[in-house]
Amino acid sequence: MGNWLGGQSSAGPSGGSLGEPSAGPSWRSSDGLSGGWPDLPAVPAHKLKDFIHAKLKPSEECLKLIDQDVDAISDFLRSSELPVWGVAKGGSYGRETVLRGYSDGTLVLFMGSFRSFRDQKENQRELLSVIEQRLKHHKKYSTSVSLGHTLEVLLSVHGQKILLQVLPAFDPLSGFGEDSSSRIYWDLKSSMDQVRAAPGEFAACFTTLQQRFFQRYPRRVKELVLLVKHWYQECQEKRMTSPSPGFSYALELLTVYAWEQGCPDEDFDIAEGVRTVLGLIKQSSELCVYWIVNYGFDDVTVRNTLLCQLRSQRPVILDPTDPTNNVGKDDGSWELLTEAAEAWLDSPSLNDMSPAQCWNVLPTSLFITPSHLLDTFIKDFLQPNEKFLEQIKKAVNIVCEFLKNNCFKDSSTKVLKAVKGGSTAKGTALKNGSDADIVVFLSSLKSYNSQIEERTLFVQEIQRQLEVFRKTQELEVEFEPSKWKAPRVLSFTLKSRILNESVDFDVLPAYDALGQLYPGFTSKAKAYKDLIALCKSSSIKGEEFSSCFTELQCKFIKSRPTKLKSLIRLVKHWYKQCERKMKPKASLPPKYALELLTVYAWEQGSGMNDFNIAEGFRTILDLVIKYQQLCIFWTVNYNFEDELIRTFLLTQIQKKRPVILDPANPTGDVGGGDRWCWHLLAKEANEWLSSLCFELQSGDSWQRVQPWKVPVVQTPGSCGAHIYPTVGI
CATH class of the missing domain: 3.30.460.10 (Beta Polymerase, domain 2)
Structure with a gap:
């Protein structure tokens, strides 16, 4: 069993936030990080994985012994006639991101006597004093120290130290039920206003959710977290300052975000992950990172709290379990860390291969980008x-x-x-x-x-x-x-x-198929008729030959205004977010279908070189939602004049919706009917209607951006063809 030693706390009523332990003893003391290894920025990229396993990961034996000690103190307090009805393990210890040598942890005691956040605020200090007295009556824990809002105990097992912060707290998950997330976070915000609590003051109440959040991530992601945290500690040591557990938590979340957005594979290259995180740190003034796994935009009060945070000054890294807690708030650390990130990124060790790969991750989310900033x-x-x-x-x-x-x-x-x-x-x-x-x-x-x-x-x-x-x-x-x-x-x-x-x-x-010597429409007609004849006489699908018409496809888009191409980029980025979220569960329609839908929306709804990007984006989502009605085609390369082509086109536009015909290839229906999972894309589009992209500020109020008026069905008549539409068109 480990030794229990008194820790020192710097967090009192005005000395820090609740739930954040002090730095404790020097983190480098007896951590065994020499052993022939240089400082981290000098470690070659291909050796980073070895460095983590050799120098950063604690031994499994030590962690098991520490687990026994934490369980022992939990059992002791439960048996001390205290109204403890549950415990949760937090900090680096609870998130399984403990560094070898010295790390932080929390033991949250959910008290039956706390029936609300307000109870915790009013009675926590008194109960903390009672817990301290209980510990002092046991010789093993008698050296624990309580200062202000914290009770700290230092665990030490074979050189592995964890400064454990013991916190009595209200358990909102039991108080309201785990399925009542909107009620929980509504009550959190209401209680904070009543008792004038600081942002994040009740973060310990959500330790169970924090544990579950990190349990979802694979082992290698947590190894990447260890590397980033160790680098941060090295940076702080050079400046003769102690690393902040709160800021370390922000870097942990940033690392998780980088992996989620950039490379959701369990087996990835550590160096690529490091370069990605460092690149995000360099863009700290743009950072806005959040999750909606525990709270979201449904409840008005929670939504307003979340939007207030997302609109605040960058950097923003929201605790995924507490929307009031911006753990990325700038305390002066970001500028210094940015310089260190630039130095490491430029170092020969991290560029020991060419090209030096990293993941494509943006520092902020499209979902929370206000409509007036979409162009930017x-x-x-x-x-x-x-x-x-x-x-x-x-x-x-x-x-x-x-x-x-x-x-x-x-x-x-x-x-x-x-x-x-x-x-x-x-x-x-x-x-x-x-x-x-x-x-x-x-x-x-x-x-x-x-x-x-x-x-x-x-x-x-x-x-x-x-x-x-x-x-x-x-x-x-x-x-x-x-x-x-x-x-x-x-x-x-x-x-x-x-x-x-x-x-x-x-x-x-x-x-x-078109040939180099046939620039006129006649050659196109022959090429299309040959293809139609082949498709009608066999089971071959016409889209097999889209590559034959590549030049026409490119010309159709390339000649469009620059701003329309910008809108296409935005829609493609949105599509990629949806694709990342769903893979490998669904087969989404091809990106080309969304490109054509964007061109159609602009042609029918605006047609101007300069237009409102938010209105265009909103229109496209509206069309995606109405996918079951869509019937869209163009007559720029083929039309209804030739009898064979006309008959084929009429058959095409009567197929199961959505129908979106390739303007370069009449046999290519990229809408595909029920071939692809349009319903999943429509579900995502519907959820995105609550995005900040579609909020427009008017004075002190906010209005929703409205879509252009665009018909969902094209008919031969609407394209100028002098034929009567067949029933069902």
């Missing part, structure tokens, strides 16, 4: 900069030159052209998303059928030639295994000495 949000966080665009250009040039000059030089097959596709070609790429599509039109693919039958061979040949090419060009190429037996696309990651970061590629061999 897009500019700061979503719009690619010149560096990104130049990066893509260089990478595309490398691949295109390879395809044209090297890939088929000893073959009868010729590359007719290599066309850049996807979001980069359309001008709608998101920042920090270095990906590129290249469609390579080959002379040997002379029909749609030949594309299906032969593309796998060309994918394999391109991969074989690329493997040879990389050996002579100092390229690094990592191929992504295809989930298809007969792959339609070659996916790979490209690195080279002229690139600052890696770029993900999809290369698609395709039949040149």
Whole structure:
């Protein structure tokens, strides 16, 4: 069993917040962190995992012995005629983020005599004195110390020390029931106003929820937390100041947020995680991090409390169990930590590989971005900069030159052209998303059928030639295994000495259906009629050949106003948030469907080069919610004039809704009827209607942004076709 020693407390009525232990003895004392290891910023990136296991994680044996000691003191107090009806373990100890050497912890005693937050406020000090007297009557715990609002006991087991803070508290989960979260947090805010409590003063009451919150996260996330906390402690030691457990908790939450938003895989690269967290620290003036797992926007009082916090001065990192507790509030630490973060990010040890990867995580959430700041949000966080665009250009040039000059030089097959596709070609790429599509039109693919039958061979040949090419060009190429037996696309990651970061590629061999010599509508009509005939005579789906019409797809979007492309970026970012939340549970409609829906909303609702982004975004969500009615198409590349195409189009627009026809390919219905889980996307869209994105301040009041008036159904007549719509259109 461990030794119980008196701790020193600096938290009194005005010396700190309740639930935050003092720094205690020097955290570096006998922690065994030398052993040939340098200070953390000098540890090579590939050695960080070893560093954690060798120097930061406490031994399991020590933790078991400490658990026994904590259970022993709990049992003793329960048997001391005190009205203790439950206990919870908090702090680093309860969150399972204890560092080797010295760490903090709390033992929360839920008292039966506390029937409300007010009872705790009025009677906590008196009860704390009683608990101290009980401990002093037992020789083992007689050296525990109580000062003001805190009772501290130092546990020591084989050099592992935990300063345990003992706190009597009200248990709101038992008082109201765990399913009454709105009632609990409404009562919290009401009680705080009545007794004039400080923000976070009742945080200990929610220790059980805090425990559960951290239990959800995998072991490696907690190891990353240890690394970040140790780095923070090293920074504080250099400044001859003690680390704050409250600020350490803020960094723990920031680390969890980085992992959730950037890489929700249990097995991830520690160095990538560190770079991501350091990058967020550098953006501390923009940080606004929160969770709605325990509280949300449903109850008016809780909503107003939450919105007040989210609108306050950055940085904001809200305790996921207490919406009144901004643990990220700036106390002067952020500026100093930002300098240290920049130094570590620039160090050779953390850049021991090129490119130095990190996750794409924004410092704030779109959901709580006010409507008048959406343009700034897009500019700061979503719009690619010149560096990104130049990066893509260089990478595309490398691949295109390879395809044209090297890939088929000893073959009868010729590359007719290599066309850049996807979001980069359309001008709608998101920042920090270095990906590129290249469609390579080959002379040997002379029909749609030949594309299906032969593309796998060309994918394999391109991969074989690329493997040879990389050996002579100092390229690094990592191929992504295809989930298809007969792959339609070659996916790979490209690195080279002229690139600052890696770029993900999809290369698609395709039949040149439109041809280089046929710029007029006649050639388009023939290409479409051939494709329609193929689809009608077989089970082949027309969207198989969307790559054949890449140039038309890009032209359709690329020619649009800059602000519309900004709105498309915003919608794609929203889509990615939904996708991250649902994967792998659902198959969402393709992003291209949302791009087309955005163009349609703008065409029908605004049509102006300059428009209100919030209104456009609100309109798109409204259309998603009404997905079961959607029937949308364009006649810019095909229309109802040719009889065969007209008959096919009429069949297409009578299919199960939603119907969203690709303007470049009439056989491609990206709406898909019930093929994709539109209902889940609609559910998310409905929840997002309560977002700050759609709140507009008018004087002292707030109004909701209204959508544009946009029809959900297109008919041939609405597109100028002089035919009568068939029943059901």
